Amino acid sequence: MLSQWLDAMVQFFMSYGPWGLVIVSFTESSFFPIPPDVLLIPLSIAQPELALWYAFLTTASSVAGALLGWWIGRKWGRPVMLRFFSESTVQKVEGYFEQYGGFSLAIAGFTPIPYKVFTIASGICKVNIREVVLWSILGRGARFFLEGLLILWLGKAAQSFIQEYFSAITVSVVAVILLLALLYTWVKQSRAN
Numbered sequence: 001m002l003s004q005w006l007d008a009m010v011q012f013f014m015s016y017g018p019w020g021l022v023i024v025s026f027t028e029s030s031f032f033p034i035p036p037d038v039l040l041i042p043l044s045i046a047q048p049e050l051a052l053w054y055a056f057l058t059t060a061s062s063v064a065g066a067l068l069g070w071w072i073g074r075k076w077g078r079p080v081m082l083r084f085f086s087e088s089t090v091q092k093v094e095g096y097f098e099q100y101g102g103f104s105l106a107i108a109g110f111t112p113i114p115y116k117v118f119t120i121a122s123g124i125c126k127v128n129i130r131e132v133v134l135w136s137i138l139g140r141g142a143r144f145f146l147e148g149l150l151i152l153w154l155g156k157a158a159q160s161f162i163q164e165y166f167s168a169i170t171v172s173v174v175a176v177i178l179l180l181a182l183l184y185t186w187v188k189q190s191r192a193n
Contacts (some may be wrong), residue, residue, distance in 0.1 A: 006033070006034060008037050008095045009034055010034060010039065013034075013039055014042065014043075017043065018043070018054065018057055020039060021040060021043060021057060021058060021061075021118075021160075022057055022058075022061040023055060023061075024036050024039055025039075025040075025057070025059075025061035025062040025065060026061040026062065026064055026065035026132060027065060028062070028065065028069070028115065028116065029062045029063075029064075029065025029066045029068070029069050029115050029116060029119050029136075029140075030065045030068040030069035030072060030116055030119055030176075031069070031072070031116055031122070032116075035146065036058050036061075036062060036144070037146075037162075038138040039160070040054055040055065040058050040144060040147060040148075041147060041151070041159055041162060042159070044096035044151040045151055045155070045156055045158065045159055047150055048151055048155060051145060051147075051148040051149075051151045051152050052145065052148045052149075052152070054148065054175070055141075055144040055147065055148035056145075058144045059137065059140050059141045059142075059144050059145070062109075062115070062136065062140045062144070063133060063136040063137055063140060065119070065141075066105070066109075066115070066132055066136040067068045067119075067129070067132065067133070068119075068134050069116055069118075069119025069120045069122070069123065069155060070119055070120070070122050070123040070127070070129065071123060072119075072123060073119070073120040073121060073123020073124040073125075074123035074124070074126070075123070077123075077124050078090065078124055080120065081093075081117070081120055081124065083188055085117060089117070090121070092121050093117055093118060093121045093180055094121060094124070094125060096118075097121060097122065097125040097127065098125075098173070100127065101127065101131070102122070102127045102131030102132065102134070102135045102151065103135060104118055104121075104122075104135075104151045105118050105119070105122055105127070105131075105132060105136050105178075106135040106139035106142075107139065107174050108139065109135070109136055109138070109139025109140040109142075109143060109176060110139040110140075110143045110170050110173065111143075111167075111170045111171055111174055112167045112170065112171075115140075119132070119136075121123045128173050142172065147162060147166070150162060157175075
């Protein structure tokens with residue numbers, strides 16, 4: 001039943017083309033369950049020459065939606081998170097913000113992690129709004145432009161490639177970035193001592 005509803009929603013928004021993509025990208029960053037990739041990929045495959053334009057629209061509207069998520073977190077705080085997510089999930093996300101700060105948004109924006117959890121948590125954790133914008137642009141932009149570039153490069157074959165390998169690629173890239181950040185911090189502390 002839920003999958004039928006999601007399929008119907010995807011078809012509904014697909015019928016509006018780029019406008020549907022913008023709406024889904026904006027709302028998914030703060031409360032909507034459908035990720036924009038399910039519209040971005042087929043729209044880009046249908047018109048590969050517009051793949052990077054669609055990636056731009058998706059990024060820009062997703063960042064705007066992240067600001068709404070941040071505002072929801074600032075306005076209603078932890079209780080709104082606990083209505084939709086378990087206490088352990090909320091604590092885990094708060095731990096990420098304590099450890100990595102706004103960079104957590106870039107990680108969540110690039111990976112398959114539900115982005116809305118992090119945008120709302122950024123408001124709860126009082127992340128500076130400029131950091132929300134910066135890290136959202138970097139994380140979401142990297143994700144959506146990578147999809148756009150894969151479609152330009154692979155054409156229709158990109159859809160199956162993205163479905164099969166994209167999650168593993170994003171998690172691997174984030175793991176490498178985190179390792180480099182830890183190494184940088186360690187080297188910096190070693191030199192200071």
